[in-house]
Amino acid sequence: MKKVYTRPKTLKEAHFHYCPGCGHGIINRLLMEVVDEMDLREKAICVAPAGCGMLLYNYFDIDTLESAHGRGAAVATGIKRVRPENLVFSYQGDGDLAAIGTAEGFHAANRGEPISVIFVNNGVYGMTGGQMAPTTLTDQVTTTTPLGRDPILAGHPVKICEVFAMLDGTVYLERVTVNNPAAVLKAKKAIKKAFQCQLDGKGFSLVEILSPCPTNWKMGPVEACRWIDEVMTKQFPLGVVKEVS
Amino acid sequence: MSGNAALGEAAVLSGCTCYFGYPITPQNELTEYMAKRMGELGRVFIQSESEIAAINMVLGASVAGARAMTSSSSPGMSLKQEGISYLAADELPAVVVDMVRGGPGMGNISPAQSDYLQATRGGGHGDYKTIVLAPGSVQELTEVVPLAFDLADQYRNPVIILGDGMLGQMMEPVSFENIKPPKEYPKDYILTGAKGRPARMVRSLLFDTKEEEEHNWKLVRKYQRMEQNEVRYETFMADDAEMIVVAYGIGARIVRGAIKRLRQENMKVGMLRPITAWPFPAAPLQELANTVHDFFVFEMSAGQMIEDVKLALAGKGRIHFYGRPGGVIPTPVELYRIIGRHYYMAARRKQQ
Amino acid sequence: MTTRTIFSGFGGQGVLSMGFTLANAGMLEGKYVTYLPSYGVEVRGGTANCTVVVSDEEIASPVASEPEFVVAMNQPSFNRFQNILQSGGLLCVNASLVDIASARSDIEILAIPTSELAEKLGTIKVANMIILGALIKASNIISFDAMIKNLAELLGEGRSKLIKLNKEALEMGFNYVKE
Numbered sequence: 001m002k003k004v005y006t007r008p009k010t011l012k013e014a015h016f017h018y019c020p021g022c023g024h025g026i027i028n029r030l031l032m033e034v035v036d037e038m039d040l041r042e043k044a045i046c047v048a049p050a051g052c053g054m055l056l057y058n059y060f061d062i063d064t065l066e067s068a069h070g071r072g073a074a075v076a077t078g079i080k081r082v083r084p085e086n087l088v089f090s091y092q093g094d095g096d097l098a099a100i101g102t103a104e105g106f107h108a109a110n111r112g113e114p115i116s117v118i119f120v121n122n123g124v125y126g127m128t129g130g131q132m133a134p135t136t137l138t139d140q141v142t143t144t145t146p147l148g149r150d151p152i153l154a155g156h157p158v159k160i161c162e163v164f165a166m167l168d169g170t171v172y173l174e175r176v177t178v179n180n181p182a183a184v185l186k187a188k189k190a191i192k193k194a195f196q197c198q199l200d201g202k203g204f205s206l207v208e209i210l211s212p213c214p215t216n217w218k219m220g221p222v223e224a225c226r227w228i229d230e231v232m233t234k235q236f237p238l239g240v241v242k243e244v245s
Numbered sequence: 246m247s248g249n250a251a252l253g254e255a256a257v258l259s260g261c262t263c264y265f266g267y268p269i270t271p272q273n274e275l276t277e278y279m280a281k282r283m284g285e286l287g288r289v290f291i292q293s294e295s296e297i298a299a300i301n302m303v304l305g306a307s308v309a310g311a312r313a314m315t316s317s318s319s320p321g322m323s324l325k326q327e328g329i330s331y332l333a334a335d336e337l338p339a340v341v342v343d344m345v346r347g348g349p350g351m352g353n354i355s356p357a358q359s360d361y362l363q364a365t366r367g368g369g370h371g372d373y374k375t376i377v378l379a380p381g382s383v384q385e386l387t388e389v390v391p392l393a394f395d396l397a398d399q400y401r402n403p404v405i406i407l408g409d410g411m412l413g414q415m416m417e418p419v420s421f422e423n424i425k426p427p428k429e430y431p432k433d434y435i436l437t438g439a440k441g442r443p444a445r446m447v448r449s450l451l452f453d454t455k456e457e458e459e460h461n462w463k464l465v466r467k468y469q470r471m472e473q474n475e476v477r478y479e480t481f482m483a484d485d486a487e488m489i490v491v492a493y494g495i496g497a498r499i500v501r502g503a504i505k506r507l508r509q510e511n512m513k514v515g516m517l518r519p520i521t522a523w524p525f526p527a528a529p530l531q532e533l534a535n536t537v538h539d540f541f542v543f544e545m546s547a548g549q550m551i552e553d554v555k556l557a558l559a560g561k562g563r564i565h566f567y568g569r570p571g572g573v574i575p576t577p578v579e580l581y582r583i584i585g586r587h588y589y590m591a592a593r594r595k596q597q
Numbered sequence: 598m599t600t601r602t603i604f605s606g607f608g609g610q611g612v613l614s615m616g617f618t619l620a621n622a623g624m625l626e627g628k629y630v631t632y633l634p635s636y637g638v639e640v641r642g643g644t645a646n647c648t649v650v651v652s653d654e655e656i657a658s659p660v661a662s663e664p665e666f667v668v669a670m671n672q673p674s675f676n677r678f679q680n681i682l683q684s685g686g687l688l689c690v691n692a693s694l695v696d697i698a699s700a701r702s703d704i705e706i707l708a709i710p711t712s713e714l715a716e717k718l719g720t721i722k723v724a725n726m727i728i729l730g731a732l733i734k735a736s737n738i739i740s741f742d743a744m745i746k747n748l749a750e751l752l753g754e755g756r757s758k759l760i761k762l763n764k765e766a767l768e769m770g771f772n773y774v775k776e
Contacts, residue, residue, distance in 0.1 A: 104298050
């Protein structure tokens with residue numbers, strides 16, 4: 001019998017701690033599939049964030065450092081400058097990259113550091129219990145925007161890809177999602193492309209992944225996937241935002 | 246050569262291959278020196294977007310196996326504390342230079358010693374310590390800087406070089422001949438890509454409280470080893486002294502001038518100068534207390550190191566204090582007058 | 598012997614380079630030296646001063662409470678630093694800019710018309726070297742030869758024009774002071 005689906009070699013045999021329907025598990029698996037397929041286990045160094053993704057090193061069988069909240073891009077910069085031959089990527093959430101670590105991410109991008117950022121955008125602070133994130137949609141209800149996000153009081157959703165696109169150091173920026181099988185395959189392709197950009201020494205690459213958080217969105221997993229299509233992608237349009245050949 | 250430039254060259258000779266910094270007076274000459282030298286040598290220099298980014302770049306370079314350094318001054322050091330706490334928790338080596346200026350808040354850009362407690366008590370969150378080296382002259386930087394890198398590697402812990410604006414700006418002749426080529430330390434913890442070995446992880450997150458407690462005790466045992474083995478200090482005219490001044494860094498330099506004058510008038514004053522502010526030379530101070538009753542603490546602050554002196558003496562002897570906070574540089578004559586007065590009063594008390 | 602000198606004036610008058618030149622020459626002569634610049638917020642203008650200690654023995658403090666020598670290039674510096682000069686100390690004054698009517702009576706004043714002298718050399722920029730030359734003659738802190746040799750090192754061997762100009766300025770100040 002032919003085996004058509006198996007655990008990636010670099011994904012440890014551990015149970016994910018993620019909630020049912022969470023996008024992190026899919027994204028973790030995709031990353032390790034890409035590491036396997038591009039034969040990067042011996043080259044890859046991952047910088048894990050604070051937030052729901054902070055336990056990555058329990059799942060990834062690659063060298064991993066856990067950084068302080070928001071500092072992933074700066075830490076990755078330090079590693080990459082010392083080890084330019086390695087593949088260095090940070091895994092950061094929306095609070096991490098678009099609020100507390102904006103300066104670090106923005107300037108790493110502006111310097112054109114040849115690192116890759118995997119930016120998981122689920123529109124909320126997941127681990128702390130569903131507070132408003134910089135990417136929370138207008139009118140979206142969270143524990144700190146109980147009446148919905150009012151732009152006058154709480155600002156607008158931050159569009160990292162579009163902001164970073166204006167920086168000369170960025171070479172590849174794409175927004176994808178993981179709410180259906182076709183989207184998952186597209187996300188994988190985007191991650192591959194980002195890593196390839198880095199291996200080719202082109203500059204800063206980032207993949208923004210719209211990821212379901214049913215628990216904090218107070219939805220079922222299926223409903224959450226539908227909500228991404230019907231609501232989230234309206235404010236965060238999918239597609240390649242920037243690609244420098 | 247200025248203290249800032251000498252520090253930079255000493256770091257280069259000590260095998261520092263990565264420097265990250267953000268401009269702040271009075272340490273800019275160091276950042277500028279590193280920009281030039283690291284570029285010439287093909288080493289890593291980044292002018293970062295903030296002190297926070299700089300310390301995290303240091304962390305990244307360190308976990309990748311490099312000898313890395315950053316430098317700042319008081320307000321910038323406050324920002325670096327987060328990263329220093331992570332370095333200590335992750336057990337990563339790093340050298341952090343603090344050219345202290347007047348504070349709190351924005352303060353001013355004059356030399357001060359008002360960040361002693363921040364440096365010697367960890368400074369950031371959590372139960373941790375950093376070795377703190379307090380050089381007193383430009384030439385001494387050539388001893389302290391290689392030592393800082395070695396201690397950082399040996400203990401896998403951040404080391405702080407606690408200077409001040411005056412040490413950074415001051416120029417003195419300096420020779421680098423004493424700096425030996427950097428030693429190799431085992432680097433079995435660094436991240437290089439998991440080539441032919443199991444994957445490594447470097448982290449400070451330990452959800453299991455038992456695990457976190459054990460990690461804390463492990464750190465404590467390391468700090469105890471530092472306290473046993475790394476105390477460094479210097480005495481000056483202490484053998485026959487009836488009063489011992491305790492002062493460090495540039496403060497101690499000015500005290501030396503004052504003591505020379507006091508000695509000309511037969512006032513038996515000596516000095517103990519901590520070179521490691523942490524671990525503090527408590528034992529030598531206790532020993533001096535067997536023969537000396539009066540201790541005079543001088544600091545360019547409102548009184549921070551005096552806490553360590555009190556702890557060391559544990560009620561023995563009498564402690565006198567004179568401080569000039571706010572970035573004021575006292576003169577040797579000023580100290581001569583004040584120490585002299587205290588000495589005179591102490592002598593009278595003894596007669597009564 | 599230990600001598601302490603404070604150089605002071607406006608930023609841009611070459612105050613710090615006077616001190617640095619003296620310190621470097623002292624070092625070349627094999628003496629212990631320290632050079633401590635004041636640093637302010639301003640990059641140009643404002644006041645500048647530096648302290649140079651030259652000694653045959655290890656220098657205890659780079660800070661001078663009662664210097665033996667003061668060089669004052671402008672009025673505010675004169676007013677400020679004449680007060681901390683040792684009794685019997687020497688105050689070199691830029692007579693072109695400073696009114697010395699309010700001088701202390703227990704100190705020695707050496708008034709050098711730097712602007713007038715500098716004009717003879719065609720540039721006001723060397724006023725600092727003129728007054729430094731005068732200070733060396735009157736103070737004997739270091740030998741004049743060491744000062745001249747020092748120029749090549751400080752300015753760069755190749756810059757012979759600049760070395761010549763500075764040498765002439767130092768000599769002019771040196772010779773202005775009568776034995």
